[in-house]
Amino acid sequence: EVQLLQSGGVVIQPGESLRLSCAASGFTFNADTTHWVRQAPGKGLEWVSLITADGSFSDYADSVKGRFTISRDNSKSSVYLQMNSLRSEDTALYYCAKGPPSYSYYMDVWGNGTRVTVSS
Amino acid sequence: DIVLTQSPGTLSLSPGDRATLSCRASQSVNNNYLAWYQQKPGQAPRLLISGASRRATGIPDRFSGSGSGADFTLTISRLEPEDFAVYYCQQYGSSLVTFGPGTKVEIK
Secondary structure (H helix, E strand, C coil), X not given: CCXXXXXXXXXXXXXXXXXXXXXXXXXXXXXCCEEEEEECCCCCEEEEEEECCCCCCEEXXXXXXXXXEEEEEHHHCEEEEEECCCCHHHCEEEEEEECCCCCCXXXXXXXXXXXXXXXX | CCCEEEECCEEEECCCCCEEEEEEECCCCHHHCEXXXXXCCCCCCXXXXXXXXXXXXXXXXXXXXXXXXXEEXXXXXXXXXXXXXXXXXXXXXXXXXXXXCCEEEEEC
16 A cells, blocks of 8 residues: 655744654655645645655745755655744644656645644 | 636535636646645545646546646536535646645535
């Protein structure tokens, strides 16, 4: 079964850092672009970042550029999101999602999400 | 960045009705790289359509996508009870991926 398993939720203070992880199983992880997408409480979907299958290219939404860093370890079938200088507006459910085995940046499998709450 | 606008914001329909959801882009979407997702409360989104009109694996044929350029449509031919949900469009014509704000399809 194709799965994306995400780390548990956390409450963190503004200005602090956090690393999210997402572990893949059931498919060839090193063939697929991987994304992070977030959803603030009661709001819509916001794309955050992507990294290509070989890790050679990544990109970020303007709202997180310079604060968040995406990475992957294909030997562990995992993708990570390092989140620095967190703000209250980063509070959201963070999904990891994978794309198809090509450079098409849609998402065909989603994890269940990690809830991040930034609050003092 | 390409901004996506979805209309209507809410669609109130009955089971068996036809649903027509619109997604308009602020500029032409490269290669019609437009996807649609369904999200139910408490669940992750599910891919319905990619490439504007290609149904994902396992998606019933009552769901269809159409359109090109900057104007796209998701049609649900006959609403089933499980189709009441929020639907998002997403463009992936550039690496700066963007989502629309969503259309909620609710039971009338």
